Each structure stands twice: as structure tokens, then as C-alpha cells.
Amino acid sequence: MPFVQDCEVLAHQEVAADHFRISLSAPKIAAAARPGMFCMIEVGAGYYPFLRRPFSIERIYPDGVSFLYKVEGVGTRLLSRVRPGDDLNLQGPLGRPFPVPSGKRRYILVAGGIGVAPFPALAEAVIAAGGTPEILLAARTERLLVGIREFTRMGCRVTVATDDGSAGFKGTAADLLGSILEPSEDVLVYACGPMPMMRAVHEKCLAAGVVCWASLEAHMACGDGVCMGCVVPANRETEAERMVRVCREGPVFDTREINWTACP
């Protein structure tokens, strides 16, 4: 059950260049939220931007939620100027959460860039289910790696990768995953990041026979299954093309559901 409500900003900091964490008081949304769900945030009072922006929930607290985001355009630029004490209108929680079955031997969370956004809440859920999350954190360069300290403090095992080799493994998140993934039904992979990265992670998992859940990103108008704007092509049983809504059937998908070759 989603809510639409004004929520007070409790804290808002820049955690890396153009990367921000914002925490809001939202007890009702927090109570209904699960890792992997998202909120639509009204980033300004005016008509530009006209639409809300979707953000994955970073962490769920008893009295509120937090989000990690990167400034990309006019909406996130406006959002970055909001100050503690201001109100923001939130709509949520929306979408399908990550499934977190207990009793798996390994839970591997693969994050590319700001794709780390939904993983702190997921890591907490994995720990609650008795697992030890293995976080593969990848970014272009060392100073854009977000959350190493928080994940370590939670009790996760963190491995980093950078495109330029400035920290950890030199290469992509999918390459790093490939170096540690063994074929097993007892392993679960979660992925979030740019589409090419998630596709590469999907292919590694498929080859290893490992189930992978990915949180997809898309431009959305309504965030709630109405406008059909955020669809991605799904695999199909018949000839007819089939689209699934990232906001409603997702944002979390079993990567085998997605027709990656037809994605933009």
C-alpha cells in the first residue's frame, strides 16, 4: 500500500562527488518498505521538472527511509539543494522487493556506480536471514566508491573494482564476479547498475547456473503501473513482443525474465 505524503528531511550530505545521501522522516512508508522498493520524489514545487523522480530506498529505519542518488540532470540537481528541515513529497513504497530466501551459502551483491543505492537495506535483510553479504562494489574510480565503511561496519565482506585500477580489482563488476563465481544452486546474486553491466552479470550467472535478481532503472512518469512509460522487453513464450513495467512488475526482476538483446 503506497502513500503520498510530505516528509521532513532529517539529513542530507554529499558522500562523493555529485553523490548524495538524503534521510527523511516517513514512518508509514518505512513500515511498508522492503529492500529493493522505491519512492517517487517530487523534487520541486514548479512545473519544471513536471514529473517526480524514482529512487531506490537505501535503508529502512523505524521512523523513516534514506536514499542514495547521483546528480544527473535537472531533477537531481534541484533535489541536491534541499536542506534538513525542508519537506519533500514522497510517494511510496512502490515496486517489487528483492526476494531474500534464508539458507543460501553465498549472497553476492554486485553494484555498479550509483547502483549501490538499494544494497544497504538488502544487506541488512541478508544478515537478518542468517547470511553474510559479499559486496562487489564497482565504480569508474576510487573516489566514486560509495558505502565501503557502512557495509564493512554492518558485517559484509566488501571487494572493490575500479575501471581505472585506482582501487582494488582493475576491471568491471561483471569481470570481478566472474573471477569468484562458482556454479552452484546455493549461491544467489543481486545486481544493480548500468544496463550493460547488469546484462554482463546476467550472462555470467546464466553460464554458472546461478539465479540473479537485478534492480532495473528506467525513466518513469507515474511510477505506479499506469502510464506504461518505463517498460523493458521481456522474454516471451510466443511470437508477440511482450513488455514489462519496471515500476510494477519490477524494479527487481529475475534476469532470465528480461530480453536483454532488445533493451535500449
Place this chain on the structure above:
Amino acid sequence: MADLSVNLGGLRMKNPVTVASGTFGYGQEYDEYFDIARLGAVTVKSLTLQPRAGNRPPRLAETPAGLLNAIGLQNVGIEAYLRDKLPFLRKKGCTIIANIYGYAPEDYAELARRLEAEQGADAIEVNLSCPNVHDARTVGGCKLVAQQPEAVLKYTRVIRAATRLPLFIKLSPNVADIVEPCLAAQEGGADGLSLINTLLGMEIDVRTRRPVLSNLVGGLSGPAIRPVALKMVWDAARAVKIPIIGMGGICDTRDAVAFLLAGASAVAVGSASFRRPDTAIRVIDGLTQYLEEHGFSRVTDLVGALRTE
């Protein structure tokens, strides 16, 4: 309490506020936020004879004060609508306007017949103006039925002969003179008009040097188009006798009142629901307040009450 009820060519609505087709799904999603039976009517997403997957993504591009879309009429098809979507709307007690789309007049007629026979709607809105089901790569690829008055007349006559349900023709603003297709629809036997559909538009990503939308072009909605819509409703209302459902960028009560004053007998809230799902409900509440503050006892007294002297 002021009387908000209206009768649009046989379609009775308890208030003059509906939602624009394609911005409200089949009602179920937004019923999580408010009781959708409070709306004067629920206008459902365009229905086609067969289900449609719609266009490839990207389908959305946000522009100043607006939204370009090229969804391409993704919908469940008439069969699944009647089986899976209609029971919910009927159980809620909603007044239903079913928007239909076809590739030929006979498709529309068939959809209208089925909707009437299976009590699938209380009125029919005929989409002759979707800009997103054409191949923009071909010259003249975006030619719409609504841009050809003689075609509007022909389609309307065929659909009119197929149903006794109140019939609204939804027209396109992408014309030199909105009055011509309006008169054609009236002559063809329409009970009312829905004005306006989206304005054709385009956005280009200069970094990749490609159009943002996979379909290259799309339909613009949102507050950016409101003055255009208002003027077209005003033009049409002075030329036709049948009622008009006015739409295009309505975001609040003030906008809705403006459309009524311009001559619309009812209004539809469109893209604004994406930002605030309960926008249409706020408009209904705001209308009551406006009527009381300005000493009107019936909302129908506002229709066409624009003062131009």
C-alpha cells in the same frame, strides 16, 4: 451544496471531472490512493481488438512543463478488458468511458458493439488522434484520421451506426483549424467531443545526436499545452452544439474552471495524475468551493460563461 452533475449527450456524470485516457490505466492502481468511484467518470486506456505490446523503449521524454510520450497504445485488448478489468470498475460503481482505437472504421464499430453488448462502458470515446502508432520515418507517416475531416465524418458514421451508447470523438490539435474535424464529428452523429489529444513533438539528445524516443516523435502533454487546448476548446465550443470534454494540461481547479468557462461541459485531468494521483479529486472538491464562492448553484451555469465584452 452546489449541483455538480452533468449530462453529456446522454452520459450522466455526478460531477464534470474525468481522467484522460492513458493516464489512469483501468483504474485499479489509483484506487489504492483514493476512491475512484468519486470521479464523474473513469476513462480507460485505449482498447484495441487485439492486445498491443506498444513501442520499444524509450517511450518518455520530459520537457519543460510537459511530457512527451510514445507509448504506442500498449493495452490488454478488449477481451482481457471485459474479463479482467471491467468487473473491478463495475464493482466500484464507476461511470466508465471506454476509449477505443482501431485500424479501420470496422474495428471501431466492432469494439463499440462488444462494449455495448457486454455492458463494458457507459460511453465510448473514439481515439482518432493517437500520434504514436505511425512510422514517423516515412513522409506523411503521422497522418491521423483526426487531421482529415472527411475521414472523421466517415469513421463517426460507421461507429454511430454500431452503438447507441453516448459517443465522443477524441480529436487532435495537430490541425490548422480545429473547427473542421469537430463539425465533421457532429455531422457524423457524435454525441460529444474530447479535446484535445497530445501535440506532436520531438526531443533530441545532442550528445548521441539521436531522438530521445524510440519512435522518434511523440505526443506532448502537461501544463505546457494548456493554453493551446483552452483556445481550441473555446473555438470548438462556439462552432458546435454537442458537448465537449476539455483536456490538456489541467493541474488544478483554476485550470478546470477555465476550460468550463471556455465552453467545455466537463474536463479530464491527464498527466497531472502522474505527479499527484489524487489531482482529479482535488479538482472536484475545488469546483464545489469555487461555485459556492462565486454564487453559482449549478456547475452547468459555468459552461461557456466566459465574459468577452
